Amino acid sequence: MIIKNAPILSIITITTLLVLSAIPLSTSVLANTPDNASGPADTAMLKKLNAAQNLLNEHMSLTAKENQHINAVFVDPRISTLVIGIDTDSPRPLHTYENWVKSIVKDVPVMVDFGTFEESSCDNGKESECNPLWGGIEVQIATNLGTLGLGVTDDQNRKGFIVSGHVANPNTSNTAVFQPDNGNFVGTEIVNPAGPRFSDAAFVELFIPSSGTPIIDVQEDRIYKTDTSSYIVTSKKGNDQTPGGTPVKVLGKNSGEKSGEVVTINAQMTSPTYGTLHGQSLATFTIVSGDSGGPVFSPGSTFVAFYGISVGNYQIGSTTYGVFSPWNYIQDELNLQ
Numbered sequence: 001m002i003i004k005n006a007p008i009l010s011i012i013t014i015t016t017l018l019v020l021s022a023i024p025l026s027t028s029v030l031a032n033t034p035d036n037a038s039g040p041a042d043t044a045m046l047k048k049l050n051a052a053q054n055l056l057n058e059h060m061s062l063t064a065k066e067n068q069h070i071n072a073v074f075v076d077p078r079i080s081t082l083v084i085g086i087d088t089d090s091p092r093p094l095h096t097y098e099n100w101v102k103s104i105v106k107d108v109p110v111m112v113d114f115g116t117f118e119e120s121s122c123d124n125g126k127e128s129e130c131n132p133l134w135g136g137i138e139v140q141i142a143t144n145l146g147t148l149g150l151g152v153t154d155d156q157n158r159k160g161f162i163v164s165g166h167v168a169n170p171n172t173s174n175t176a177v178f179q180p181d182n183g184n185f186v187g188t189e190i191v192n193p194a195g196p197r198f199s200d201a202a203f204v205e206l207f208i209p210s211s212g213t214p215i216i217d218v219q220e221d222r223i224y225k226t227d228t229s230s231y232i233v234t235s236k237k238g239n240d241q242t243p244g245g246t247p248v249k250v251l252g253k254n255s256g257e258k259s260g261e262v263v264t265i266n267a268q269m270t271s272p273t274y275g276t277l278h279g280q281s282l283a284t285f286t287i288v289s290g291d292s293g294g295p296v297f298s299p300g301s302t303f304v305a306f307y308g309i310s311v312g313n314y315q316i317g318s319t320t321y322g323v324f325s326p327w328n329y330i331q332d333e334l335n336l337q
Contacts, residue, residue, distance in 0.1 A: 045080050046075070046077055046080075048108060049075040049077075049080065049081070049082055049108060049109075050075055052082050052104075052105035052106075052108040053073060053074070053075055053082055055104060055105060056073055056082070056101060056104055056105055057073065057234045057235075057303075058234075058235070059104050060073070060234060060303045061234045061235040061298070061303065061304075061305045068300070068301050069086055069087040069089075069090035069091075069092070069097075069301060069302075070084060070085065070086060070087075070097065070302065070303065071085050071086065071087050071115060071301075071302045072084070072085030072115055073085075076111075079109075079111075080109055081109045081110065081111050082101075082105060082108055082109065082110050082111070083110075083111050083113075084097060084098075084101055084110065084111065084112040084113075085113065085114070085115030086112060086113065086114050086115060087114070087115075087301070087302075088114045088115075090114075094112050094113065094114070097112050098110060098112040121133075121134050121137075121219075121222075121224070121227065121228075121230070122134075122137060122224070122227045123227070124227065125227065126138060126224045126253055127180050127253055128180060129179065129180060129184055130179060130180070130224075131216050131217060132216070132217040132218055132219045132222070133148060133151060133161060133179060133186065133206075133216065133217070133218040133219070134148070134151070134218075134219060134222040134223060134224045134230055135148055135149055135150040135151070135161075135222065135223040135224065135233075135251070135294075135295040135306075136148065136223050136224035136251035136252075136253070136294055136295055137179065137180070137224050137253065138179065138180040138181070138253040138290075139163055139177055139178065139179050139180065139186075139204075139293075140177070140178040140179070140180065140181040140182060141163060141167050141168045141169070141175060141176075141177050141178075141189060141202075141204075142168070142169060142175055142176070144167045144168075145167070145181070145253070145290050146163055146164045146167035146168075146253070146290065146291075146292050146293040147163075147164070147251070147252050147253045147290065147291055147292065147293045147294035147295075147310075148161055148162075148163060148179070148293065148294075149161065149162040149163060149164075149201070149293050149294065149295050149309035150162055150220065150223070150233065150295055150306055150309075151218035151219055151220035151221075151222070152203070152220060152334075152336045152337070153220065153336065153337045154191070154203060154205075154334065154335050154336050154337065155335045155336065155337060156335075157337075158190075158205050158206075159205070159206045159218060160187055160190075160203055160204045160205040160206045160218065161187070161203075161204050161206070161218050162201050162202065162203060162204070162293070162309060162330060162334065162336075163177070163189070163201070163202050163204055163293045163309075164200060164201065164202070164292035164293030164309065164310075164311070165192050165197070165199070165200045165201050165202045165273065165274070166200055166271070166272075166273035166274075166292065166311075166312075167292050167293055168189045168192050168202040168204075169189065169192065170192050170193070170194055170195070170202075170273055170274060171192065171193065171194035172189070172192065173188075173189065173190050173191070173192070174188055174189070174190065175188065175189040176188060176189075177189055177204045179216075185207055186204075186206065186207055186216045187204040187205050187206045187207045187216075188204065188205050188207070189202050189203070189204050190203060190204070190205050191203040191334050191335070193333060194274070195271065195273070195274025195275040195276060195277070196274060196275050196276035196277070196278065197271075197274045197276075197277055197278070197333060198277070198278045198279045198325070198329035198332070198333060199277075199279075199308075199325035199326075199329040199330040199332075199333050199334070200271065200273070200274065200277060200292075200309075200311040200312075200325050201293075201309055201325055201330045201333065201334060202334070203334040203335075203336065206218055220233075221233040221234070223251060223295050223297060223304065223306075224251065231297065231300065231302065231303070231304045232302055232303050232304070233297070233304055233305070233306045234303050234304070234305065235305045235306070236305065236306045236307075236327045236331075237305050237306070237307055237327060238326050238327050238328025238329075238331075239265040239266065239279065239281055239308075239326035239328060239329075240328070242262050242265065242281065242307050242326065243262065243265060244261075244262050244263055244264050244265070245261060245262065246261060246262040246298075246307075247259070247260075247261050247298070247299050248260055248261060248262060248283055248285070248296055248297065248298065248299075248307060249296070249297055249298070249299055249304075250283070250285050250287065250291075250294055250295070250296045250297075250310050250322065250324070251294045251295050251297075252287050252288065252290065252291025252292075252294040252310065253290050253291060253294070254288050254289065254290040254291055255287055255288050255291050258285045258286075258287075259285065259299065260283045260284035260285030260322060261283060261284050262281055262282070262283050263282045263283055263284060263321060264281070264282050265279075265281045265282075265326070266278075266279050266280075266281075267279075267280045267281070267282050267323070268280070269314060269323060277311070277325075279325075279326065279329050280311065280323050280324070280325060280326075281307075281308065281323070281324050281325075281326050282314065282321040282322070282323060283296070283321065283322040283323075283324060284321070284322065285322040286313050286320050286321075286322050287310050287312065287313060287322060291310055292310060292311065292312060293309050293310065294309060294310045295308075295309060295310075296308045296309060296310055296324045306327060307324070307326065307327060308324045308325050308326040308327045308330060309324060309325055309330065310322065310323070310324045311323040311324055311325055
């Protein structure tokens with residue numbers, strides 16, 4: 001992420017472009033500095049600001065109404081301030097966000113202003129070539145098409161992403177993965193245990209050439225929204241935190257984005273691929289072929305919590321449930337951080 005006309009802040013990932021519209025950051029950022037800001041942050045102040053940012057992020061992953069139009073949260077150490085960016089189309093005045101933020105972070109210097117968030121990943125939709133890789137875009141594993149779940153790192157510090165296990169090849173390794181399809185090699189499926197399982201998921205290690213310089217990158221906190229915008233994952237939650245009644249969204253390469261809610265957790269299903277799938281979550285959404293592996297996450301305009309990846313549908317009588325594998329079981333079975 002790059003801030004126009006300003007030094008690059010080390011806390012922000014390069015590849016996105018953030019412009020606070022009221023703040024041409026090279027000079028006039030200082031004019032918008034809150035009264036209690038004190039110039040460049042010393043070590044103690046920077047620690048306090050970072051702690052405040054983490055606290056605010058935790059609150060944002062739990063609430064929706066208060067932070068619905070917040071599109072950026074970061075520390076600017078040059079002015080010892082926690083900066084909050086707000087969507088320009090927010091129906092609420094800035095002071096309501098400032099009051100909410102200050103009720104959480106207390107006496108930390110805060111600046112709240114309108115900002116615009118621009119970024120680029122995919123050439124022409126989630127079924128086109130994308131770099132960096134985000135959750136929700138098309139992938140091809142061997143000859144099968146599916147949806148990328150989320151970027152992750154495993155316990156051996158290998159960078160990659162998760163995909164549907166049944167779209168991949170269970171109990172195999174070294175299967176080539178492409179994005180969006182043949183011709184753009186992005187990684188190798190290296191973990192996909194045989195059944196019985198608690199998750200229908202596989203880990204793909206990102207391709208890094210012998211030069212050591214990655215050609216393709218993956219952003220571990222991003223889910224596709226449009227070619228130039230994404231959801232930002234601020235937390236990952238297992239099924240113990242997503243009981244029945246939890247509102248959810250699911251994103252698939254063919255169906256796009258759908259909304260629903262969790263019906264129940266810890267369902268045991270008979271899987272054609274794994275035999276028995278334990279601990280699955282059932283929801284009111286449904287998916288179609290090609291959507292498997294897509295991210296399931298919380299509603300939100302920008303900041304969301306990641307809950308797991310879609311598996312398929314289960315129909316009984318006239319009722320159809322969407323099935324998804326919860327994050328806690330994916331993390332355990334694929335040995336992810």
